[in-house]
Amino acid sequence: MNWPNFSDQRTFPWIPPPMTIGQRFQIFSDRLRLTWAQRLDGYVKIAGVTSCLNRHYYSVPSSFSNSLFVGSWGKATEIRPPRDIDLLFILPVSVYYRYQRVRDNRQSRLLQEVKGVLGNTYSRTQLRGDGQVVVVPFESYKVEVIPAFALGDGKFLICNTHWDGSYKITDPITEVQSIERSSIATGGNTRDLIRLIKRWQAHCNVPLESFCIELLCKGFLDIWALGGKVYIGYDLMVRDFFAHLITRSFPFLLAPGTGELVFVGGAWKSQATTAFRRAERACSYEYLGLSVCAAIEWQGIFGTDFPIV
Numbered sequence: 001m002n003w004p005n006f007s008d009q010r011t012f013p014w015i016p017p018p019m020t021i022g023q024r025f026q027i028f029s030d031r032l033r034l035t036w037a038q039r040l041d042g043y044v045k046i047a048g049v050t051s052c053l054n055r056h057y058y059s060v061p062s063s064f065s066n067s068l069f070v071g072s073w074g075k076a077t078e079i080r081p082p083r084d085i086d087l088l089f090i091l092p093v094s095v096y097y098r099y100q101r102v103r104d105n106r107q108s109r110l111l112q113e114v115k116g117v118l119g120n121t122y123s124r125t126q127l128r129g130d131g132q133v134v135v136v137p138f139e140s141y142k143v144e145v146i147p148a149f150a151l152g153d154g155k156f157l158i159c160n161t162h163w164d165g166s167y168k169i170t171d172p173i174t175e176v177q178s179i180e181r182s183s184i185a186t187g188g189n190t191r192d193l194i195r196l197i198k199r200w201q202a203h204c205n206v207p208l209e210s211f212c213i214e215l216l217c218k219g220f221l222d223i224w225a226l227g228g229k230v231y232i233g234y235d236l237m238v239r240d241f242f243a244h245l246i247t248r249s250f251p252f253l254l255a256p257g258t259g260e261l262v263f264v265g266g267a268w269k270s271q272a273t274t275a276f277r278r279a280e281r282a283c284s285y286e287y288l289g290l291s292v293c294a295a296i297e298w299q300g301i302f303g304t305d306f307p308i309v
Contacts, residue, residue, distance in 0.1 A: 018309060021286050024295065025234035028306045032079045032195045038140075042073070042085050045138055049145060052121040053089050053114070066090045070146065070172040072210060075179045077194045079202075084142040086133075088156065088172060089114075096149045096157075105165035114147045132158055132168075155257065171257025175214075178256040182218045189237065193217045196238060196302070200275060203303040208268045215253045215262065220244045235283050235294075238301075242276035275301050 019027075034042075047063035054062045071086030072078040091114075099106040111129035118136060119127050128135050133144040148156040149167075154174070157167045183190040194217045201208050220241050226233055246269060252261040278297045285294035295308040 018291050019307065020232075021235050021291070021294070022232040024291075024298075024307050028298075028302065029192050029195065029234075031305045032199055034078055034080050034082065038080060038082050041140055042082065045136075045141055045143055046085060046087055048121075049087060049118065049136060049143055050089065052118055053145075056117045057092055057095070068172065070170075070175075071144075072198075074172060074176050075191075075214065077179065077191050077198070077210075077214060079195050079198050082141050083202075084144055086144050086146060088146045088148050088158075090150050090156070091147055093149060105161065107159035107165035107167065108161040110147060111159055111161060114145065118145070129161065131162060132160055168260075169258050171255070174257030175255070179214060179218065182221060186221050190218055190221055192234070193221065193237060193241060196234075197241065199302050199305075203301070204271055204275070206268045206271050208264070211255075212253060212262060212264045215255075216245060216248075216264070217241065219253075235279070235286055235298075239276065239279035239283050242272055242279055245272045246276055 046067070046069075050065070050067040051061050051063040053067075054060050054065055058066065066089060068074070068088040068090070069086070070088045071084075073085050095110070099110050102109055108129070111134055115127050115129050115134045118134060119125075122136060125136060125138070127137075133146050136143040136145060146158055148158045148170075150156055151169070155169050155171045158170050160166045160168050179190060179194075194214050197213050197217055198210060200206060201210075201213060224237065224240060224244075226236060226240075248264075248266075251263060251265055253264050254260070255262050278300050282294040282297035285291070285297065292308055295306060298306045299308070
């Protein structure tokens with residue numbers, strides 16, 4: 001008796017061929033990007049916040065003037081589900097000089113003023129001032145407004161309300177350009193790797209800030225020998241990133257543009273070690289053709305959005 005060949009697609013066309021590792025990472029990477037509806041929702045909320053502040057400080061109803069996407073939205077490294085949007089709003093220089101006459105923690109008082117302006121429009125939302133930002137917690141997004149004063153060299157002064165209050169310099173434009181140059185040089189690997197590691201951070205509750213993830217991913221890809229391949233080799237890229245991460249011994253990174261020391265710490269190292277071991281096993285399973293076993297390991301790192309078959 002001749003048994004049917006169940007792998008023959010002509011006989012059993014409903015059995016799909018197994019996906020390659022490149023296909024699985026491509027599908028997963030697409031799932032990490034915001035949908036059109038999520039992006040539109042974010043733009044609508046940002047437009048409303050910007051218009052509110054422009055009406056008060058500039059007497060114009062513009063929904064885009066004097067504002068700048070920073071953070072993940074500015075660098076195009078945001079992931080879903082939506083988390084927050086960082087919006088830098090440029091205040092008139094007259095506001096700076098007005099607060100220079102304030103003696104006690106002028107930065108905290110400035111944040112409270114901006115919070116009050118937004119509260120007149122968003123009276124049903126529990127706004128709060130927090131360190132450097134005013135948080136507007138919409139149901140789908142948390143908008144973090146960063147009041148800022150423009151400097152002549154493309155940098156900005158922003159508030160730091162901790163201790164007795166101070167101003168600090170930030171350079172979001174250079175930060176965006178740094179990610180853009182790296183992404184071009186690596187054929188898109190930089191932004192994809194940042195999104196992948198942000199998903200690991202969210203799924204495993206890793207105490208690692210998004211800004212640090214961006215700096216770490218860029219630094220790794222500056223020296224990774226296999227950069228420039230799209231999706232094929234992403235398993236090796238993730239494995240090698242975790243191997244690089246767990247060998248870090250210096251607890252600070254340098255911010256582009258300002259050279260500010262950014263504390264990265266080491267509380268995440270045990271989780272990074274676990275992720276590396278999972279990634280190492282997944283790569284070994286892929287080599288042996290055990291794609292389902294490999295996908296289960298990837299799901300342990302990234303969650304169930306990573307496809308199995």
